[in-house]
Amino acid sequence: MSLRIEAAQLGHLLEVIRNAGYDLLGPTVRDGAIAIDRISQLSDLPQGITDEQEKGLYRLRTQASPSYFGFSAPAQTFRRFLQPPTQTIFWASRDTPGGPLRMRSGSNVDSKLAFIGVKACDLAAIGVHDVVFGCDPNPQRPAADPLIKDQLYGMRRENLLIIATECGQAGSTCFCASMNTGPEIEAGYDLRITEFVDGEHWMLIDAGSEQGDTLLSHLAGRPASEDDLTTREQLLERTRRSMGRSLDTRNLPQQLARSFDSPAWEDIAERCLSCANCTLSCPTCFCTDIEDATDITGRTAIRTQRWDSCFNKEISWLHGGQVRKSTASRYRQWLTHKLSTWHDQFGSSGCVGCGRCITWCPVGIDITEEAARLTAGTEASS
Numbered sequence: 001m002s003l004r005i006e007a008a009q010l011g012h013l014l015e016v017i018r019n020a021g022y023d024l025l026g027p028t029v030r031d032g033a034i035a036i037d038r039i040s041q042l043s044d045l046p047q048g049i050t051d052e053q054e055k056g057l058y059r060l061r062t063q064a065s066p067s068y069f070g071f072s073a074p075a076q077t078f079r080r081f082l083q084p085p086t087q088t089i090f091w092a093s094r095d096t097p098g099g100p101l102r103m104r105s106g107s108n109v110d111s112k113l114a115f116i117g118v119k120a121c122d123l124a125a126i127g128v129h130d131v132v133f134g135c136d137p138n139p140q141r142p143a144a145d146p147l148i149k150d151q152l153y154g155m156r157r158e159n160l161l162i163i164a165t166e167c168g169q170a171g172s173t174c175f176c177a178s179m180n181t182g183p184e185i186e187a188g189y190d191l192r193i194t195e196f197v198d199g200e201h202w203m204l205i206d207a208g209s210e211q212g213d214t215l216l217s218h219l220a221g222r223p224a225s226e227d228d229l230t231t232r233e234q235l236l237e238r239t240r241r242s243m244g245r246s247l248d249t250r251n252l253p254q255q256l257a258r259s260f261d262s263p264a265w266e267d268i269a270e271r272c273l274s275c276a277n278c279t280l281s282c283p284t285c286f287c288t289d290i291e292d293a294t295d296i297t298g299r300t301a302i303r304t305q306r307w308d309s310c311f312n313k314e315i316s317w318l319h320g321g322q323v324r325k326s327t328a329s330r331y332r333q334w335l336t337h338k339l340s341t342w343h344d345q346f347g348s349s350g351c352v353g354c355g356r357c358i359t360w361c362p363v364g365i366d367i368t369e370e371a372a373r374l375t376a377g378t379e380a381s382s
């Protein structure tokens, strides 16, 4: 059942979640951008702030609307709290040369995290990572091999509370509607919030889990009327129509598979700086590198995991050489993995249509334009 609440109730909800022992992580303004960071109260949210996003452009501006979630994809994703950019995997030490080796796991995953204001694209990205890291909670799909389960991700994910928000407007780099990941949110949340500013400032809030039901019981509101639910449908339809980008996904994996020798890859490489921004801003990228180091005594060793990128040359180092030496081959690897081979590997697209790789590419390379160009004319042979 949907509950209609006054927007100010959101502050009470944050307090209830915090009192339940959760660390709150949500959108907040940092350095001229909407970042995902620790928050503690309603005033930390970017109220009255919206964003402009275009190829290689991101800027905030204030707006008359008092909405808390009136922006599109934040500059950062929630990825860094489930798979931190740097984390210690384990420590190994011995007190004397040849003595027994003591091992202990590195990262602390004791805290309970609450993600506040997760947009549809970012919620879909968490679902993608659940599969990648062997933690897919969907009982309809075959259980992952325990050997591929990422234990640290799994521990953080088990304690995670998700408060999702549906978008009331789309950015000009958004294309979640094409990827079937938004703007409506249908599953994978504990609570779902839809925000409205139409003379009144109110929210529809739904529980998607037992935990969500418990939280909902702390809020004062009334059951949503038919009119309220219709207003939500209309809002989502407006958002869907205002998507700044689109991508035709029909036969896309198959068409891209045939584009291996396209001259377009070299053309993209003329512009691509191989800077890795697109991968580091993407909510579904997951590549990491492992680094082992010892201290000066040689008695303690630390294994550290760091985010890596398929745009870095070293990542394809194999048997004494790089497999993907050229920028063209690295861009091809990235785009075809996202939109084509991800389906074979993980059963879905690796792109959720958040548009961040378009916004944060310093030379304005647009995944939707490049995919359309690469597949133009290949339909006939499908």
Ligand code: SF4
Residues within 6 Å of the ligand: 278, 281, 282, 283, 284, 285, 338, 350, 351, 352, 353, 354, 355, 356, 357, 358, 367
């Ligand atoms: S590939 Fe680009 S649009 Fe797709 S999920 Fe990653 S950053 Fe978002």
Ligand code: SF4
Residues within 6 Å of the ligand: 271, 272, 273, 274, 275, 276, 277, 278, 279, 311, 357, 360, 361, 362, 363, 364, 365
């Ligand atoms: S596509 Fe753009 S963001 Fe990605 S590596 Fe190339 S220049 Fe950097």
